[in-house]
Amino acid sequence: MTKAEFSGNTLHLSFHVERLDMSMVRALRDEVRGHLVGRPTPVFVDMSNVTYMDSSGMGTLKLIMDDVTAYGGQLVLRKINQPQMMLLKLSKLDSYFQFEEIKKQPGLHDM
Numbered sequence: 001m002t003k004a005e006f007s008g009n010t011l012h013l014s015f016h017v018e019r020l021d022m023s024m025v026r027a028l029r030d031e032v033r034g035h036l037v038g039r040p041t042p043v044f045v046d047m048s049n050v051t052y053m054d055s056s057g058m059g060t061l062k063l064i065m066d067d068v069t070a071y072g073g074q075l076v077l078r079k080i081n082q083p084q085m086m087l088l089k090l091s092k093l094d095s096y097f098q099f100e101e102i103k104k105q106p107g108l109h110d111m
Contacts, residue, residue, distance in 0.1 A: 001015065001016055001017050001024070001027065001028050001031055002014065002015055002016060002028065002031050002032060002035070003016055004035045006040065009038070009039075009040050009041060010040060010041070010042055010043075010044070011035060011036075011040035011041075011042075011043045011044065012044050012046070013032065013035060013043060013044065013045050013046065014045075014046040014048075014049065015028070015045070015046065015047060015049055015050055016049055017049065017050065018049060018050060018051045018052065019050070019051070019052045019053075019057075020050055020052070020053040020054070020056075020057025020058075020060060020061075021052065021053070021054045021056060021057055022054065022056040025056045025057055025059070025060040028060060029060050029063060029064065032064050032067075033064075033067060036067055036068065036071075036073075039071045039072075039073060040073065041068070041071075041072070041073035041074050042073065042074040042075070042076055043068050043073060043074065043075045043076070044076050044078050044100070045061075045064070045075065045076070045077050045078065046078050046079050047077055047078065047079050047080045047081070047084060048078075048079035048081075050081075050084065051081075053083075053084050053087060055091070058087060058088065058091055058093060061077070061093075061097070062093060062096065065096065065097060074098070075097070075098065076097075076098045076099070076100050077097050077098065077099050077100070078099070078100035079100070080099060085099075
């Protein structure tokens with residue numbers, strides 16, 4: 001579900017799933033926690049493969065963020081798309097995360 005690459009203590013994590021939903025978030029969270037054992041920082045999470053995210057997906061991102069910040073690390077979401085950003089804004093989680101860039105979606109207007 002994930003691909004992890006380490007560069008020194010920096011973790012580059014890619015989600016290799018299209019959906020962050022209730023059907024798979026527990027397994028994903030457990031897999032990510034395995035990558036955090038060495039307390040990498042920063043942790044970059046590439047969201048470019050994710051096309052759908054529900055509230056359980058948002059909750060999982062928050063739990064992963066909590067895990068990273070608990071040991072003093074930094075988590076950065078990268079290549080998040082506009083619909084995902086809209087969900088995070090509606091749930092007031094956009095101020096909780098750091099973002100590297102927003103992937104533009106054709107036909108959607110900036111908010």
